[in-house]
Amino acid sequence: MMTPLQRLRAMLFSVQMYPMMLVIGLLYAPWAIFSKHGARACCKAYANWIMWTAGWMVGIRCEVRGTPPAGGALIAAKHQSFLDILMIFAALPTGRFIMKKEILRMPVIGQYARLLGCVAVDRAKRGGAIDKMVQDAEASDEEAGQLIIFAQGTRVVPGVKAPYKVGAGVLYEQLNQTCVPVAVNVGLMWPRKGITRLPGVAVIEFLEPIEPGLERKEFLNLLEQRVEAGSDALMREAGFDPAPAVAKQAG
Template identity: 75%
Template sequence: MTPVQRLRALLFSVQMYPMMFVIGLLFAPWAIFSKTGARVCCKTYSRWIFWTARWMVGIRCEVRGTPPQGEVLIAAKHQSFLDIMMIFTALPTAKFIMKKEILRTPVIGQYAKLLDCVAVDRGKRGAAIEKMVSDVDAGRQDAGQLIIYAQGTRVKPGVKADYKVGTAVLYDQLNQTCVPVATNVGVLWPRKGIARFPGVAVVEFLEPIKPGMDRRDFMKTLEQQVEGASDALMREAGFGLDPVNEQAS
């Protein structure tokens, strides 16, 4: 990064977090009593980030494919905070499956609760999957798009990490269509640090996977679709792929 790019990235990061508190507090009276208010708040903050990212650090956000409107399972690639905002904003009534520690995060944790996001304990894998399924079942009267990160965590571009069985368990249990989502955002917005690089950040909604597939076939299809499309998007963003194995936590 040039000194000017570094300064722009620093200024962008400095304004990000105070604005989260400001927008969260402004919408709180509505959000506390209405999921619609909570969604509007989160989408307003996300659009603020998209706008400032474009003129401050040169990142333009683009959604490709057809975001689903009904009740489906979304199985997505996760590379940084940016893909969370892009996927959420593209969907009408989304909620996330997330690690329970996030509930203790200021603003984000409170809004996650208001949106009925499903918190799980990643340190207890079997119990986490069982709780995930029961929580999802308990909340299915509130139709929407349930988002799970198929590798369980943020994964750096070029790193190979396992796809977690929890996605297949949910696919079986819910008996819903699964929409895979690919991304390249980690090339421009790394998962750690303040570095930001100009370019087009993309999340792409891929061909839906119909319910009823064998679990093993489903996981193979999901991984092939998401990894293939994500690799193509990362190459488009100028990233040279040289895979390194990593066990996702």
């Protein structure tokens, strides 16, 4: 539970996030329009701004563990809140996201997603969306970049288990790239909904890479094992036991 002071600080933090997105987006726009480097610099500047203000405004300290890949790779991450998006992007040299198509219509975020070469997925088209995602990923002119996919397809509340979607497996097979799993605990401090912001150490951890060549089912099983075990360990380290939440969900 948040104290009245913590709630006030969380409200102020949340209020400043969106105007600063517009301000930083406009400042970088002349460079970003003509260069992916400019678009990437803008998005990293915003991510770093949010992580910095989260530290002194609401007491969330952001920490990156493991080794982010420098070259081309598939990044398959757990997704708990907006914060893990920012932390993963800031940690990678040339990251871009697999994202739902609706985001492209959002102000500022949508325009910069296009400039970065993010791959949009129309989830309403189901099977066709997977084919289109692979085609767009393969056709992209981004060289040696890191393609980021949230393996469960949506934000998942800490401690709740959700299936791993086939999209990560299809990309792993088709792109024939090393996959780097990413574990997170950020949903404990920054939940998926609302303005609650709790002090603590928000961690993303780049785990042991999975080399290409596995069968899709074997890959997805290994990916889930590593990401879930890593995320559970980070949550326990932060003082949260995921087991009761899983039991409650199952019941």
